[in-house]
């Protein structure tokens with residue numbers, strides 16, 4: 001892998017002026033203006049995280065997207081006028097643009113037109129740190145860009161370094177599309193190799209029956225802060241979207257005496273691009289294999305219920321929807337502050353606590369915490385232990401003295417509740433989960 005081949009080459013370009021952005025949303029008949037507005041609010045956050053400024057936003061109502069330009073022709077002209085008025089560099093659509101729509105829009109507007117996926121990929125490209133994270137992001141970028149190469153004129157080349165254009169220069173890409181495909185194949189095989197290594201590590205963990213817990217949640221919900229609070233670690237925390245891309249695992253002792261491994265991973269967002277989910281599949285597999293999912297919700301966010309749904313959608317996409325889930329409403333301190341402000345009469349954020357309590361009432365065993373102040377963390381640790389133990393059962397095993405290996409394994413993998421020595425064998429009462437139970441099935445006492 002020579003550095004020049006990498007899609008990251010251009011991310012090093014420092015932009016002295018911040019890009020000026022116009023956001024575009026479209027409301028279709030099955031949706032509402034409020035939903036479009038919420039989508040644009042979030043897109044504005046994403047754009048801000050990517051390092052650009054939103055100058056203006058426009059919304060159109062349509063029955064269906066225009067196949068050529070997404071917006072209607074007239075609205076596209078109006079958009080051009082807005083771009084000229086605010087001197088915008090780039091237009092960002094809160095939708096998926098087809099490569100043809102993107103090209104046509106750029107022709108009409110004379111500036112870069114990109115979609116939500118491009119913004120998310122851009123943030124990922126800026127945040128990727130480890131070789132694996134970088135390879136995953138680069139692959140996602142290339143998969144997104146390959147169908148968009150043809151005919152994107154050189155007229156935008158002076159804009160190199162803007163959102164959605166960082167990475168390999170257009171000309172270079174046009175020159176050798178085949179080289180690009182080769183690069184993708186190479187990345188895929190690199191990732192497979194890294195995946196293999198991780199699988200082996202995971203097998204080791206599975207053998208030792210170390211319990212694994214995954215922190216999942218909407219981006220910026222406070223997952224990394226919570227991991228740091230629980231495990232006394234120092235994972236990067238930022239008030240930015242997608243600050244964590246690479247999974248971090250820490251060991252945690254629960255009050256019940258169990259030791260578990262807690263993994264913090266990439267945050268989710270509405271309409272997480274499928275290129276991202278695909279590229280991060282191996283990372284996200286960790287989630288699918290955990291014994292317990294801790295779903296962290298930012299209870300102070302305006303639309304946390306929508307965020308909960310978005311997280312569940314992604315969980316289903318990665319096959320992790322059937323796992324035991326513990327709902328944790330985070331930022332209790334901020335919820336309280338919002339309620340106080342509401343009570344003092346400015347109406348801002350009124351009822352945040354009430355809404356959070358409603359969500360918790362709908363999820364048995366959920367807990368409210370503040371990862372920042374530490375409030376509720378003790379309860380959370382107890383709840384984790386309880387939830388992990390639900391899957392466990394006390395079973396009785398009859399193990400012949402001759403099988404010292406099995407005896408040792410049982411002591412290692414289960415919690416011994418009682419043991420009675422017999423003539424030929426020893427009878428053990430032990431807490432085992434379903435996996436452990438099936439492993440020692442042949443020694444189950446009748």
Ligand SMILES: Nc1nc2c(ncn2[C@@H]2O[C@H](COP(=O)(O)OP(=O)(O)OP(=O)(O)O)[C@@H](O)[C@H]2O)c(=O)[nH]1
Pocket residue numbers: 217218219220221222223224225226236237238239240241242243244245266267268330331332333334369370371372373
């Ligand atoms: N008020 C308050 N802020 C919090 C709390 N927990 C986290 N935050 C803040 O929320 C922001 C995001 O925190 P992170 O821990 O980085 O969130 P994350 O879920 O790991 O985010 P990504 O990795 O970007 O998906 C930071 O500014 C934190 O300081 C909390 O309990 N109360």
Ligand SMILES: [Mg+2]
Pocket residue numbers: 223224225236237243244264
């Ligand atoms: Mg994080």
